[in-house]
Amino acid sequence: MIESLSTFKPVVATVALALMWLIEGLIPMFEGRRERVGHDASNVALGVLNALVAALLFAGATLVATEWARANSFGLLNWLGVTGVWGFVLGFVLFDLWQYFWHRLNHRIPLLWRFHAVHHADRELSASSGLRFHTGEILLSSVARLAVLPLLGMTVGHVLVYEAVLLPIILFHHGNVGVPAGADRWLRWLIVTPWMHWVHHSDYQPETDSNYSSVFSFWDRVFGSFRLVRDPRKLTLGLEDMERAEWATLPGMVAMPFRKQRARRRHAASGRPEPGR
Secondary structure (H helix, E strand, C coil): CCHHHHHHHHHHHHHHHHHHHHHHHCCCCCCCCCCHHHHHHHHHHHHHHHHHHHHHHHHHHHHHHHHHHCCCCCCCCHCCCCCCCCCHHHHHHHHHHHHHHHHHHHCHHHHHHHHHHHCCCCCCCCCHHCCCCCHHHHHHHHHHHHHHHHHHHHHHHHHHHHHHHHHHHHHHCCCCCCCCHHHHHCCCCCCCCHHHHHHHCCCCCHHCCCCCCCCCCHHHHHHHCCCCCCCHCCCEEECCCCCHHHCCCHHHHHHHHCCCCCCEEECCCCCCCCCCC
């Protein structure tokens, strides 16, 4: 089963990315995007690099940590005695909750933000932006996850199922797709949608520091970080002072956290509406 899921995950990601790329060309929300191929190729290259690093350094460690928890009946799921389908469901929800808090920490702790800002610096948001995370962020999150997984009592199967679901949803809510407002409204009662996540990629800090959820959108409502704008096309995406030459290429993205000029978010009030529903 584990081998099947390991093979299934990259296939799902590839198909979802190709489908989103086609839709973005047909019905974009943000018009006038140029050099789509070069922009997306750089993001995908960084995503592939991260996948290779994670597989090389953490696949074995993840298996050891989760198997130890299973063999020693350690972790929340084991203590509660929740197994089978309900174990998968509860593990999925709890791990998504962890993802929410980890994302918030990436916006609060300067060291984590230094790496996470590479993701936010993308001014031409698209589905490929869902793969644009600095390798340093992947390393830090993977180390943290090695502690979280045994505490939750999750198995490798739980992790692979979560990632197989997470990847298409991440590509979807980063996508430059003209989703009708009504459809987005219904979808975002359960999952994170483009209208939600575009706000998170605004360069205005009260908007950047909102909508942290990964799969389930209700975490932002529960913890008071949910925010919308009436017209996403009026958002200024990216980060202040990050010009194209600084963020577009793979070498530029890798070097960005180590530059003296830090990525910034606008703090000045700009007449934004209050958080929506």
